[in-house]
Amino acid sequence: MNQNQQLEKYAALVKDYSKVLDLSSPKLLGEFMQAIESCLPFAEAIPANARVLDVGSGAGLPAIPIAILRPDVQITLCEIRSKRAAFLEQVVGQLKLSNAKVYQGDVQKLKATHPIVTALWLGSLAQTYQLTKNQLEEQWTIITRKGNDIESEIKELEKKQPNIKVSTKQLDAQRQMVIVEGTHGS
Numbered sequence: 001m002n003q004n005q006q007l008e009k010y011a012a013l014v015k016d017y018s019k020v021l022d023l024s025s026p027k028l029l030g031e032f033m034q035a036i037e038s039c040l041p042f043a044e045a046i047p048a049n050a051r052v053l054d055v056g057s058g059a060g061l062p063a064i065p066i067a068i069l070r071p072d073v074q075i076t077l078c079e080i081r082s083k084r085a086a087f088l089e090q091v092v093g094q095l096k097l098s099n100a101k102v103y104q105g106d107v108q109k110l111k112a113t114h115p116i117v118t119a120l121w122l123g124s125l126a127q128t129y130q131l132t133k134n135q136l137e138e139q140w141t142i143i144t145r146k147g148n149d150i151e152s153e154i155k156e157l158e159k160k161q162p163n164i165k166v167s168t169k170q171l172d173a174q175r176q177m178v179i180v181e182g183t184h185g186s
Helices: 003-021 026-030 032-037 040-045 063-069 082-094 125-135 151-160
Strands: 051-055 074-079 100-104 114-119 136-147 165-170 175-183
Touching: 003 026, 003 032, 003 063, 003 082, 026 032, 040 063, 040 175, 051 063, 051 125, 063 074, 063 082, 063 100, 074 082, 082 100, 114 125, 125 136, 125 151, 125 175
Parallel strands: 051 074, 051 114, 074 100, 114 136
Antiparallel strands: 136 175, 165 175
16 A cells, blocks of 8 residues: 555545544544645654654544654654544554554653654643653654744743744644754753
């Protein structure tokens, strides 16, 4: 199965299980291929052979597209809800994603650390950092998607973690990918 076939099968699995498992809103479900495409910049932003923790994986965005498009990247999908985690296990198995594994539970109880965290719907930048700081390595990166007005979120994060570097990439008229890089103790 090539990458396009894997992405199509993934979208079909989400559509098949969405109502039963409450995976996504009807609007997102109707635009799921576009949602997958909006994850492409995430896959491009991750360095070669990186280890990534996707927090609040839900239906698998952006983690599953990253795993499909970047077989060199090891990705852990963290989902606290057992039914969604079981769905993600099924997706990983059916798509034969040997570079992806699912952790069902609270991210703060995960014993492994990662240099990169991705999250789409977790909260503000400061909340995402606070929730995952113990799972981040000494030098870390958080990649997320936000609206265009993120200055207050950046200032809030700087109070908790000074000397961060923030870069953005416009995704569409309303959203941008936000990359925050930092070092613990800086």
